[in-house]
Amino acid sequence: MILLKSPEEIDRMRRANAIVAEILAELRTRVRPGVTTGELDVLAEELTRKKGARPAFKGYAVAGRVYPASVCISINDEVVHGIPSPRRVLRDGDIVGLDFGVCHDGYFGDAAVTVPVGRVTPEAERLMRVTEAALAAGIEAIRAGAHVGDISGAIQDTVEAAGFSTVREFVGHGIGRSLHEDPQVPNYRTGARGVRLSDGLVLAIEPMVNAGGPEVFLKEDGWTAATRDGRLSAHFEHSVAVTGNGPYILSLP
Numbered sequence: 001m002i003l004l005k006s007p008e009e010i011d012r013m014r015r016a017n018a019i020v021a022e023i024l025a026e027l028r029t030r031v032r033p034g035v036t037t038g039e040l041d042v043l044a045e046e047l048t049r050k051k052g053a054r055p056a057f058k059g060y061a062v063a064g065r066v067y068p069a070s071v072c073i074s075i076n077d078e079v080v081h082g083i084p085s086p087r088r089v090l091r092d093g094d095i096v097g098l099d100f101g102v103c104h105d106g107y108f109g110d111a112a113v114t115v116p117v118g119r120v121t122p123e124a125e126r127l128m129r130v131t132e133a134a135l136a137a138g139i140e141a142i143r144a145g146a147h148v149g150d151i152s153g154a155i156q157d158t159v160e161a162a163g164f165s166t167v168r169e170f171v172g173h174g175i176g177r178s179l180h181e182d183p184q185v186p187n188y189r190t191g192a193r194g195v196r197l198s199d200g201l202v203l204a205i206e207p208m209v210n211a212g213g214p215e216v217f218l219k220e221d222g223w224t225a226a227t228r229d230g231r232l233s234a235h236f237e238h239s240v241a242v243t244g245n246g247p248y249i250l251s252l253p
């Protein structure tokens, strides 16, 4: 079931997403060698509560497994859903995905970035740039008469033109009064055109891009997805409303 949002609801979602964007911006200023992912998580939760919001991911349950933290922090070959820990230390040359969501005033916001720690390899730089460009291409595919499949195709083409691969196991999603709503937003062509992009549809678009092959596996902790070939992965996400004037990116500071 697809829930279209009124302009007033989109305004409320804009406020939830602005909190997400501001906190992500603060987190990225703290990213440096020696910092632990646990520290970043504690800070994110504190800032969230100060804004009168609650972390969207903490306590989120999938098939009986409960996600224990406020931010998903995924390093290097980790694709998504990494669990922060006071024992996990950021090192020079790492790339670190910060995926963060809140619930505020009954509505969810969700966004992600991948950032370098100190100096990273040219390949890591290019992977991050291409993943961000794939997100931008997906957002630009939002126009009158387009369908979800056009977003998926634009993302896949951007990724594959760069010689990288797009993860199949995780997808973008509708967002609103729930973190995950219909429709799914795959980062590759499924063969179906998908639903039409109507005014009031709000989507979390989130390409996950691997430097090597697309295959991923789940680590022992039951959450962290990582690349099977051990090569790098990057992730960027925005929550975006479809409007009569085209895409409206909600998760900007």
Ligand code: MF3
Pocket (backbone or CB within 6 Å): 056, 057, 058, 060, 062, 067, 072, 081, 099, 100, 101, 110, 111, 112, 173, 204, 237
């Ligand atoms: N941005 C991710 C998503 O939308 C984060 C979910 S983590 C979870 O699916 F813990 F909440 F599952």
Ligand code: CO
Pocket (backbone or CB within 6 Å): 110, 111, 172, 173, 204, 206, 237
């Ligand atoms: Co999401």
